[in-house]
Amino acid sequence: MELGILSLSDLQRDPETGRLHNAATRTREIVSYGILADRLGLDVFALGEHHSLDFAVSSPAVTLAAVAQATDKIRLTSAVSVLTALDPVRLHQDFASLDLLSAGRAEIIAGRSAFIEAFELFGVDPASYDEVFAENLELLLALRESDRVTWSGRFRAPLDDAQVPPRPAQPKLPLWLGVGGSPGSAHRAGSLGLPMTLGLIGGNFQRAKPVVDLYREAGTRAGHPLESLKLGLTSHFFVGETSQDSRADFYPYYREYLRPKTPDGRGWLVGPDEYRQIAGPAGALMIGSPQEVIDKILTEREILGTDRFLGQIDLGGLPSHLVNRSIELYATEVAPAIRKETGFAGGH
Numbered sequence: 001m002e003l004g005i006l007s008l009s010d011l012q013r014d015p016e017t018g019r020l021h022n023a024a025t026r027t028r029e030i031v032s033y034g035i036l037a038d039r040l041g042l043d044v045f046a047l048g049e050h051h052s053l054d055f056a057v058s059s060p061a062v063t064l065a066a067v068a069q070a071t072d073k074i075r076l077t078s079a080v081s082v083l084t085a086l087d088p089v090r091l092h093q094d095f096a097s098l099d100l101l102s103a104g105r106a107e108i109i110a111g112r113s114a115f116i117e118a119f120e121l122f123g124v125d126p127a128s129y130d131e132v133f134a135e136n137l138e139l140l141l142a143l144r145e146s147d148r149v150t151w152s153g154r155f156r157a158p159l160d161d162a163q164v165p166p167r168p169a170q171p172k173l174p175l176w177l178g179v180g181g182s183p184g185s186a187h188r189a190g191s192l193g194l195p196m197t198l199g200l201i202g203g204n205f206q207r208a209k210p211v212v213d214l215y216r217e218a219g220t221r222a223g224h225p226l227e228s229l230k231l232g233l234t235s236h237f238f239v240g241e242t243s244q245d246s247r248a249d250f251y252p253y254y255r256e257y258l259r260p261k262t263p264d265g266r267g268w269l270v271g272p273d274e275y276r277q278i279a280g281p282a283g284a285l286m287i288g289s290p291q292e293v294i295d296k297i298l299t300e301r302e303i304l305g306t307d308r309f310l311g312q313i314d315l316g317g318l319p320s321h322l323v324n325r326s327i328e329l330y331a332t333e334v335a336p337a338i339r340k341e342t343g344f345a346g347g348h
Contacts, residue, residue, distance in 0.1 A: 001301060001342040002308040003335050004044025005037050005327060006079050006234055009057035012256060012317035021317065023056040027063060029320050030056070033313065034067035036324060038074035040331030043346050045071075046079035046109065046234075046310050051118040054261070061094040068102035076102055079197065079234065079310065080111030080178035084133040085118040087156070088140040089164055092173065099168035106168065109197050109232075110137065111178030112185070131155075134188075137177075141192070144172040176232060179211070186211045190218030190229060197232035197308070200284040205235075205300055212304050230307040233300060235286040237311025238318075239329040243289045249322060250287055251275055257316030286311055290333035297338055 007030045011020045034045040045067060047060040057063050060078040068076055076098065081091055091108070099106035112133045113119075119126050135153040142149050147167050152158035177189040178197045189196040196215050198208060212231060219229040236254065240246025254275070260267040270278075278285040286296055286309075300306050311330065314323045339346045 001297075001306065001338060001344045001346075002043040002075075002232075003330070003338060003346060004042050004046060004075070004308070004310045005033065005237075005330070006046040006048070006310040006312045007033060007057075007314050008048035008050065008079075008312060009055045010257065010315055010317075011054055011056055020053065026056040029323075030063060030314070031066045031070070032320075033323060033327060034064075034074065034076070035070045036327050037331065038067075038071035040328065041346070042074060042327075042331050042335065044075045044077060044107075044308065044310060046077045048079050049082050050115060051082070051085075051121050052115070059094075061098050064106070065098055065101055068098060068105065071102075073105075075105050075107055077107035077109055077174075077176075080109045080113070082113040082115075082118045083110040083136045083140065084112050084129045085122040085124050086136070088136045088143060089159075092140060092143040092164065093166065095173055096166050096168040099170055099173060100166060102169075104169035106170075107174040107176065108140075109176040109178045110140065111180075114180060128155075130184075137192075140175070144175060176230075179215075181208070181211055183211060183214055186215040187218045190215040190220075190224070191222045193219055193222065193224035193228055195228075195230035195232065195307075197234060197310070200233055200235045202278060202284050204282050205233075205284045206282055206303060208233075208304060216305075231305055232308035232310060233304070233306050234310045234312060235284055236315060237286045237293075237313050237326070237330075238322075239288070239290055239293050239326045239334060241289065241329070243292055246288050246292075247275075247279060250318070253316030253318045254285070255316075290329050290337075293330070293334050294337045297334070298341055301342065 037045050049060050051058050064076040095106050095108050132155050135155055139151055142151055143164055148161050149159050150161050176195040176197045179185040180199050216229050238250040255270050258267045259269050279287050297309055
């Protein structure tokens, strides 16, 4: 089972000044987390893409390239690339370049995105965003297969035996589909035989089982071998020295991350009772002492058949010293136990 970390690069407001935290400092901190994860032997570093001033990173490949230059083994992936709003040719070129720079460690997790800003910025009609995504995914799959592509669609200019350089160091770029829980998205991933990364952000993780079952059923029905239908999970994440300390340290930042920032904005207010529930043994929040997190990851694996877990480690303005300690405990105490239990060598 692969183990890694994820940053979405959210920028929070200083409670005293009301100003957004500095994007330059935040980006450098994120790079340092990827370097630390590599040094401690974690398997994957994932970075989100957003297109508003509430986030520091809009081009994951650029920031991942900085991580690539200071690391040796860790795999580097977007989480997710907003394929609805991106040109597939440019996306493939960016990550093929990252793959060359990192000696074959680049991946793409592609998704539709639930944030409207990217559609407005790049001129995508929200009413047709699923059709645009499906067409862009078709082209991206073609680009992975060959260095010369002939293709046509409704939303982009056609390609006629076009060369698409550079080619990646790997035979083809690994591609996962990022899914937020939509049955249609899970069915698409399975039908195409692509690995699926499922985001778990609230409630009880056992509720994800119907979507996971649908993914695997669609894949096997389409003729794909079950072993190729890999499942990744992402969750909000924090490891502390003890159960009590981890919950106390993390709560104010978790609450700040999820609370609506405008009267009609995204998010919700997490009270103490809900926090205790979603931090419990079956809740989606991956938090606690090292042993609690070990038990929870293994339980998720038993129920859902997880092949990869990515913990979102730096949300809500969590100070870097707490993030670094969480990564250290994850890599030195949680990961060895998970690898021993699952028989996955990992750790480079």
